[in-house]
Amino acid sequence: MDHLTKLEEMLHHANEDIRQGHYDAATNTLEKIIDIDPNFGKAYNHLGYLYEVKFKEFEKGETLYKLCLEKSPMYPSVYYNYAVLLSTLQKWDELKELLDTALQIPGITKATIFNEYAIMYEQQGNMEEAIAYYKKAALKTLDKNMVTRAKDSIERCKMKKELL
Structure with missing residues (x-):
């Protein structure tokens, strides 16, 4: 061996x-x-x-x-x-840099990386960017559960936008 x-x-x-x-x-x-x-x-x-x-x-x-x-x-x-x-x-700055790099890595699951961007933006209170990235995540995956989670996350961000 x-x-x-x-x-x-x-x-x-x-x-x-x-x-x-x-x-x-x-x-x-x-x-x-x-x-x-x-x-x-x-x-x-x-x-x-x-x-x-x-x-x-x-x-x-x-x-x-x-x-x-x-x-x-x-x-x-x-x-x-x-x-x-x-x-x-x-x-956040280090995370954005890491995610930007991750998108260039062969074999990376882009839907997962887009979801991480979305979470980052949501936690920063930037609901428009979060929604845009949850949509990207949903559109890049073939996993029905991930699409459902993304849609739920988009709804949550819309509710948060009303509170802002």
């Missing part, structure tokens, strides 16, 4: 541990991957996710996402995860 295949297999095991709620085991596996190959960017993304979502250590999560972007800038998953963190931290 070659080096990269072994690392991908270890990453798969870490993912299984995350799914099963074995966060410490997943963390140990991901740290082993980084020890073996510090340039294996995907491991930083998964570790960042654990620190952000499971351990609520946002700064550590952000550092790990940045390392993933540095090592594996073409890895789509980091853009989704990091966008959610930046939104949570209300770092």
